[in-house]
Amino acid sequence: MSAELFPALLTASTDPAGLRLLPTAGVPAEAEEDPGIETTTAPTPAAPETDGGENSGEEGTAQEVEESEAHDPHAPEIRILGPVEVTGVDSTGHGPRIAQLAALPYFRPGRSADVLCAHMDPVSPRSVSTLNARLQGLRRSLGSDPAGNPYVPRRRSRDDPYRLSPSVRCDWTRFLQLAERALPLGPAGLPDLERALALVRGRPFGGRPLPWAEPYQQEMITRIIDVTHTVATYRTPAGPHHDPSAARQAVATGLDVDDAAELLYLDWMRIEAVAGNRQGLHTAVTRVQQVNRALDCSLELATEQLVNDLLNGSSAALRIQDPQLRCQ
Known part of the structure; x- marks a missing residue:
C-alpha cells in the first residue's frame, strides 16, 4: 500500500x-451458548489497561509472545497493523465482523457478553445469540491447538467472560517485541526495527x-x-x-x-x-x-x-x- x-x-x-x-x-446469526470447555487464561493485551507502567506491560507481552510462538508456531494470528485480518477468517460475508470480534477479546479479555455486544456496535448492540453465533464461526475458523484445545475456548457457564487461547498471536505484540528489543541498541537494532515496520x-x-x-x-x-x-x-x-x-x-x-x-x-x-x-x-x-x-x-x-x-x-x-x- x-x-x-x-x-x-x-x-x-x-x-x-x-x-x-x-x-x-x-x-482556508443466531445460536445457543455451548458450555463445556474449561476457560483458559487470555493473552496479555498489547496495550494493557493497568497502572503498572507502560514498559513493564509491554515487556511481559513480548516475552509471552516469544514463548507462545515457540510452543505453537502455527497458532492463528490476529493482524491489526492495517485492516483487521485473522488467520482462517474470510474477508467476505460476515468475515470482517468476525475478525473485528476476534481482536476485541484479545485486547480486552474477560468481558461479558453485554460488554462485547456494545463494543461491537455501540449504536445498535447485537443480541447475545448473534454474538454466540459469531464466536462459533470464529471457533470453527481458528480450529484447535496441537493438544485439541480450541483457540476460542468454550465457557463453563453463561456468566463466564469471553477469552481467547493464550497461544493466539498478534502482529502488534510482535511489533512491540521487535521494537523494544531493538531501540536500546542504536544502529545495531536496525534489522529488528525494519522487521517491525515490515509488519x-x-x-x-x-x-x-x-x-x-x-x-x-x-x-x-x-x-x-x-x-x-x-x-x-x-x-x-x-x-x-x-x-x-x-x-x-x-x-x-x-x-x-x-x-x-x-x-x-x-x-x-x-x-x-x-x-x-x-x-x-x-x-x-x-x-x-x-x-x-x-x-x-x-x-x-x-x-x-x-x-x-x-x-x-x-x-x-x-x-x-x-x-x-x-x-x-
Missing part, C-alpha cells in the same frame, strides 16, 4: 520542473476503527512513527548504515499510517538532500505543504526553516536529533 500512496517517495522520479511549491500559509500494512485497525479500538490505534500510530523516524535517522547519514532506499521505505510506511506526520516529512526532506536528489526534495516539500493546506493549517516554524535551509543548500539542516532521545 505504501508504494501505491507514496510512489514519489520510493522512486524519487518526479520532475522538479513541473513542481510548483505552495505558499506556506494554510488555506505494518496500513493504518492500524483500518480506516474506521470501532470506538473501543481508537485509543489503541493512536498508541500504535505513535509507536510506528517513532520507529519510522529512528530507522530514517540511522539510514540517512553517510556511513556504514547509509541506505537511502531503506530510509525512503521506512518513511513511506510511516506516512501510510499517518500522512499528516510532519516529523516524517522532515525525515523525507533530509533523505533527499543527503542523496543530492533535488527533485525528490521538491516532491517532499510540495507534499507536506499540500497536506497542511488540506488540513487548513500552517507548517511548523521548524519545518519552514528546514525547507528554506535545504532548498538553499545549508549543511546545518542535515543534522538530526538522536532518535533514542525521542523514542525512550
